[in-house]
Amino acid sequence: MGRVLGICFTVCFMTGLLSHYQYQPWTWLPEPAHPIWGYRLTQGLHVTTGIATIPLLLVKLWAVYPKLFAWPPAKSLAEGVERLTIAVFVSAALVELFTGFFNVLDWYPWPWDFVMVHRFLAYVVFGSLLLHIAVKLPIIKEGLATPLGTRANAQPSGLSRRGLLVASAAGTGIVVVTTAGQTFSPLRPLDVLAPRRADSAPQHVPINKTADQAGVRGIALSSSWRLTVVGPRSFDLDLAAVEALAPVQHHLPLACVEGWSVSAHWQGPLLIDLVRRAGGDEGSRVLVTSLEQYGSYRTSYLEGPQVASAILATHLNGVRLTLDHGYPLRLIAPDRAGVLNTKWLTEIEVL
Numbered sequence: 001m002g003r004v005l006g007i008c009f010t011v012c013f014m015t016g017l018l019s020h021y022q023y024q025p026w027t028w029l030p031e032p033a034h035p036i037w038g039y040r041l042t043q044g045l046h047v048t049t050g051i052a053t054i055p056l057l058l059v060k061l062w063a064v065y066p067k068l069f070a071w072p073p074a075k076s077l078a079e080g081v082e083r084l085t086i087a088v089f090v091s092a093a094l095v096e097l098f099t100g101f102f103n104v105l106d107w108y109p110w111p112w113d114f115v116m117v118h119r120f121l122a123y124v125v126f127g128s129l130l131l132h133i134a135v136k137l138p139i140i141k142e143g144l145a146t147p148l149g150t151r152a153n154a155q156p157s158g159l160s161r162r163g164l165l166v167a168s169a170a171g172t173g174i175v176v177v178t179t180a181g182q183t184f185s186p187l188r189p190l191d192v193l194a195p196r197r198a199d200s201a202p203q204h205v206p207i208n209k210t211a212d213q214a215g216v217r218g219i220a221l222s223s224s225w226r227l228t229v230v231g232p233r234s235f236d237l238d239l240a241a242v243e244a245l246a247p248v249q250h251h252l253p254l255a256c257v258e259g260w261s262v263s264a265h266w267q268g269p270l271l272i273d274l275v276r277r278a279g280g281d282e283g284s285r286v287l288v289t290s291l292e293q294y295g296s297y298r299t300s301y302l303e304g305p306q307v308a309s310a311i312l313a314t315h316l317n318g319v320r321l322t323l324d325h326g327y328p329l330r331l332i333a334p335d336r337a338g339v340l341n342t343k344w345l346t347e348i349e350v351l
C-alpha cells in the first residue's frame with residue numbers, strides 16, 4: 001500500500017509541477033509545441049493519479065488508525081517531531097486531494113484561490129511525505145526485505161490482508177475508471193464521476209464557459225466585430241477579411257486543467273501570418289485578448305514555438321465555431337493548456 005501510494009503521490013506531484021509550468025511558463029524557457037498531446041498526457045496523469053490516491057490514502061489511514069490517536073502524544077522529542085510531520089502530511093494531503101477532486105467536478109466550495117493553494121500545499125504534502133519516508137526508512141527497508149506471509153504477526157480480527165487489498169484495489173479501480181473516460185475515450189461511457197460530456201456537447205467538445213456566462217453574446221454576434229492586430233504596423237480585419245485569409249487544418253487536443261480532454265479538428269488562419277503582417281516574427285511575444293470584459297481567462301500570452309504553430313480557429317470539427325466555443329475567432333495551439341486557448345478573440349498584440 002505504501003509503495004503504491006508513494007508512486008501515485010510522486011507522479012501526481014511531478015505532473016503537477018509540469019502542469020503549473022505549462023499554465024505559467026517561465027519567460028526564459030517558453031513552452032514547446034511538441035508533442036501536441038503533451039499537456040493532455042501530463043494533466044491526464046496528474047488528475048488520474050490524484051484521484052487514485054484518495055481511496056488508497058483512506059485505506060492507509062484506516063490501517064494505521066489506532067496509531068494516529070495513540071496517547072500520550074510523544075514519549076520522546078523525536079517521536080513528537082515525527083508525529084507532527086505525520087499530522088501535517090495527513091491533513092495537508094486530505095485538503096489537497098479533496099479540493100483537487102472537487103476541481104475535477106468543477107465545484108469550488110471555498111473562498112480561497114484554488115491554483116495558489118493547490119500549488120503551495122503540494123510542496124507541503126510532498127515535503128512532509130519525504131520526511132515521513134526518511135524517518136521510517138529502517139522500518140520500510142525491513143518490511144520490504146521480509147517476504148509476505150513470513151511475518152509472525154497474529155492474524156488481526158476483522159478484514160484480512162487479502163480482503164483489504166481487494167477492497168482498496170476495487171475502490172481505486174472504480175474511481176479511476178469512472179473519471180478517466182473524460183480524457184481516455186475508450187472509457188468514456190463509464191465516466192459518470194466526470195461532469196463534462198463530449199458526446200452530447202455542441203461540436204462534440206465540452207464547453208467550459210458559455211458565451212452568456214462570459215457576457216459576450218451581443219458583441220460576439222455583432223456585425224461591428226473587428227480583429228485588431230497591434231504592432232509596428234497595426235491593422236484591423238472584419239470577419240469577411242479574417243475568413244478570406246488562407247486557412248490551415250490541424251487535429252489538436254483541447255485539454256482542460258480540470259482533467260477532461262478531447263481531440264478535435266480545427267481550421268483557421270495561422271497566428272504567425274498576422275503577427276508577421278503587423279511587423280513581428282516567430283521570436284515575438286504575443287498577447288491575445290478576448291471580448292470578455294472580466295475573468296482571469298480573457299487574455300493569454302504566446303511565446304516561442306507556440307507563436308509559430310497557433311491557429312486562430314474559425315471552424316471546429318468541420319463547421320463554423322459555435323458561439324459557446326468562441327465564435328467568431330478563438331485560439332488553439334498544440335501542447336497548450338486548455339485555459340490558455342482564449343475564446344472570442346478581438347485583439348492580437350505583438351509585444
Ligand SMILES: Nc1nc2c(c(=O)[nH]1)N[C@H]1C(S)=C(S)[C@@H](COP(=O)(O)O)O[C@H]1N2
Binds near residue numbers: 254
Ligand atoms: N475568453 C475565454 N476563453 C476561454 C475560457 C474563458 O473562460 N474565457 N476558458 C478556457 C478554458 S478553462 C478551457 S478548458 C477552454 C475550453 O474551451 P471550450 O469551452 O470551447 O471547450 O477554453 C478556454 N478559453
Ligand SMILES: [Mo]
Binds near residue numbers: 255256257258338
Ligand atoms: Mo479549462
